[in-house]
Amino acid sequence: MELSSKKKLHALSLAEKIQVLELLDESKMSQSEVARRFQVSQPQISRICKNKEKLLADWCSGTANRERKRKRESKYSGIDEALLCWYHIARAKAWDVTGPMLLHKAKELADIMGQDFVPSIGWLVRWKRRNNVGFGARHVLAPSFPSEPPPPGLTSQAQLPLSLKDFSPEDVFGCAELPLLYRAVPGNLGACDQVQVLLCANSRGTEKRQILLGGLQAAPRCFFGVRSEALPASYHPDLGVPWLEWLAQFDRDMGQQGRQVALLLAARVVEGLAGLPGLYYVKLLPLAASSTTPPLPSSVVRAFKAHYRHRLLSKLAAIQSDRDGTSLAEAAAGITVLDALHVASAAWAKVPPQLIFSSFVQEGLAPGKTPPSSHKASEMPPVPGGLSLEEFSRFVDLEGEEPGPGVCKEETGTEDEERDREGAFEPPPTKADALQALGTLRRWFECNSTSPELFEKFYDCEEEVERLCCL
Numbered sequence: 001m002e003l004s005s006k007k008k009l010h011a012l013s014l015a016e017k018i019q020v021l022e023l024l025d026e027s028k029m030s031q032s033e034v035a036r037r038f039q040v041s042q043p044q045i046s047r048i049c050k051n052k053e054k055l056l057a058d059w060c061s062g063t064a065n066r067e068r069k070r071k072r073e074s075k076y077s078g079i080d081e082a083l084l085c086w087y088h089i090a091r092a093k094a095w096d097v098t099g100p101m102l103l104h105k106a107k108e109l110a111d112i113m114g115q116d117f118v119p120s121i122g123w124l125v126r127w128k129r130r131n132n133v134g135f136g137a138r139h140v141l142a143p144s145f146p147s148e149p150p151p152p153g154l155t156s157q158a159q160l161p162l163s164l165k166d167f168s169p170e171d172v173f174g175c176a177e178l179p180l181l182y183r184a185v186p187g188n189l190g191a192c193d194q195v196q197v198l199l200c201a202n203s204r205g206t207e208k209r210q211i212l213l214g215g216l217q218a219a220p221r222c223f224f225g226v227r228s229e230a231l232p233a234s235y236h237p238d239l240g241v242p243w244l245e246w247l248a249q250f251d252r253d254m255g256q257q258g259r260q261v262a263l264l265l266a267a268r269v270v271e272g273l274a275g276l277p278g279l280y281y282v283k284l285l286p287l288a289a290s291s292t293t294p295p296l297p298s299s300v301v302r303a304f305k306a307h308y309r310h311r312l313l314s315k316l317a318a319i320q321s322d323r324d325g326t327s328l329a330e331a332a333a334g335i336t337v338l339d340a341l342h343v344a345s346a347a348w349a350k351v352p353p354q355l356i357f358s359s360f361v362q363e364g365l366a367p368g369k370t371p372p373s374s375h376k377a378s379e380m381p382p383v384p385g386g387l388s389l390e391e392f393s394r395f396v397d398l399e400g401e402e403p404g405p406g407v408c409k410e411e412t413g414t415e416d417e418e419r420d421r422e423g424a425f426e427p428p429p430t431k432a433d434a435l436q437a438l439g440t441l442r443r444w445f446e447c448n449s450t451s452p453e454l455f456e457k458f459y460d461c462e463e464e465v466e467r468l469c470c471l
Contacts, residue, residue: 012038017048024049076117082109084131099124101258108170164262164285169357169366170207171261175200176296177241179399180308182340185316185328186387186395195337196239197344198246199296199304202261203366205353212246213341214239222336225428232345235337243273247282254281264295264365297359300351303380306396307347310381315343350381431469438462 012020016038023034024045031045038045083106090097103119106127110117127133164172177198193215200209211233223235236242247263254261262285270286287295294301312335319331360366383392429437442462445454 012040012044012048020045020048021052076110076115078113079106079110079115079117080127080130082113083127084133087131087133095260098258100256101260102127104258164365167260167262167283169203169360171259172203172264172360172366173200173207173209173261174203174264174294174296174360174365175209176294176301178301178305179239180305180340180344181398182308182312182337182343183332183335184395184398185313185332186391187328193337194239195340196241197304198241199301199348200250200263201296201300201351201356203357203360205351205356205360208348208351209250210234211341211344211348212236212241213337213344214241215337217337220337222338226338231341233341235341243269247273247279251279251282266295267291293363293365297356297363297365299359299362300356302396303351303355304344304347305399306392307350307381308344309392309396310384311343311347311350313384315339434465434469438465 020034020038023029023037024031029037031049032042035042035045083102086105086109087097087102099121103121103124106119106124107117110119175198177196180195180197181193182195183193196214198212198214201207213233214236216239217237220235228235250263260281260283262283264285264287267286267289270284273284287293312332315335316328316331319334320326320328323331357366383389387395438461442458445458449455
């Protein structure tokens with residue numbers, strides 16, 4: 001039985017379709033004659049004539065792929081168009097647009113449009129093909145930074161656009177360094193050691209950088225056996241911020257995400273970065289030396305300190321309940337730098353995004369309307385029991401007070417004093433210790449918990465501990 005032969009479909013590219021239209025307009029050839037010349041059917045030529053205006057618009061736009069034979073409309077056409085618009089803006093600003101940057105921006109646009117869309121490499125390839133991005137004459141963007149290392153000083157940064165209008169709010173970051181008396185308790189400010197904390201967040205409040213905590217001890221005993229990469233914050237053995245290292249890591253992180261962001265810094269900090277190597281993805285925007293506006297709004301810093309004080313008092317209250325007759329100051333003496341690191345990380349996570357965003361708007365560091373101030377109280381932690389609002393407010397702002405007798409402003413204890421505070425050396429817990437602790441904690445929940453929902457969180461923790469034990 002002989003199979004019937006079918007005519008092979010011959011699709012024309014956009015360039016060939018324009019040639020068809022030119023032949024029909026400039027010569028007396030019929031559609032059938034043009035069809036024979038291009039080896040296609042006459043109905044195909046007819047469809048080209050019907051779509052004449054659309055084809056000419058695509059050809060004149062300069063963005064269409066002229067070798068494309070079929071134009072398949074994307075399911076997410078709105079995202080396609082928005083990303084193409086952003087791409088043209090980025091080209092006009094001479095940004096070095098990369099594939100990861102396009103994927104990140106596409107996901108960001110999808111979230112803004114409320115669409116459940118996760119861009120893939122395949123989608124990006126098709127998007128580039130549809131919009132002639134990277135085809136033919138490559139649209140290579142001139143980098144906004146010099147290829148050679150910048151000379152000493154800030155000349156390389158001075159060549160960058162120093163305007164917030166050049167960045168989206170999600171890509172504008174502010175940071176602040178602040179002292180923290182991490183062992184201080186109300187009514188007893190003796191032996192209150194100090195650490196330095198670096199906070200950094202974007203103006204939308206949707207992204208918070210990991211906290212950096214600095215202290216005078218090079219190697220606190222509490223960190224023995226601890227894997228630094230597993231901690232929710234970083235520790236630096238100095239009260240000064242290691243700006244060169246921190247900025248270099250920030251720049252690498254943004255490069256991996258394909259983003260170019262702005263970082264607001266105090267003028268004195270930027271002036272001290274004379275030996276700063278080239279930053280390719282983080283652009284420093286120094287505030288004027290005469291400006292009273294902090295690079296990270298003071299209300300955000302105060303909210304962090306309020307959550308830290310509240311969390312610390314809750315922790316000390318639990319210690320007191322387990323040790324009858326222990327005063328608050330005695331309980332605080334056992335708080336280590338590692339404890340402070342965890343409490344600070346938990347406090348930073350508690351600062352709500354809406355507070356960060358509204359604070360940036362109030363300071364004029366982000367566009368938008370300031371939300372009503374009636375919600376501010378709900379964004380701060382409740383006043384701990386035993387303290388009035390005024391007493392807790394003074395406790396939160398403790399670092400701003402002049403030190404009284406017996407108040408230490410730096411962590412200057414000797415190794416022997418530190419050993420006395422942190423207790424005898426304890427080796428890292430074993431897998432058996434971890435599993436036994438899980439059993440003890442579950443039993444305690446069974447006898448004391450008032451809600452079964454608590455076990456859902458416990459099960460997640462239990463599963464992760466058991467997974468780590470199997471490694």
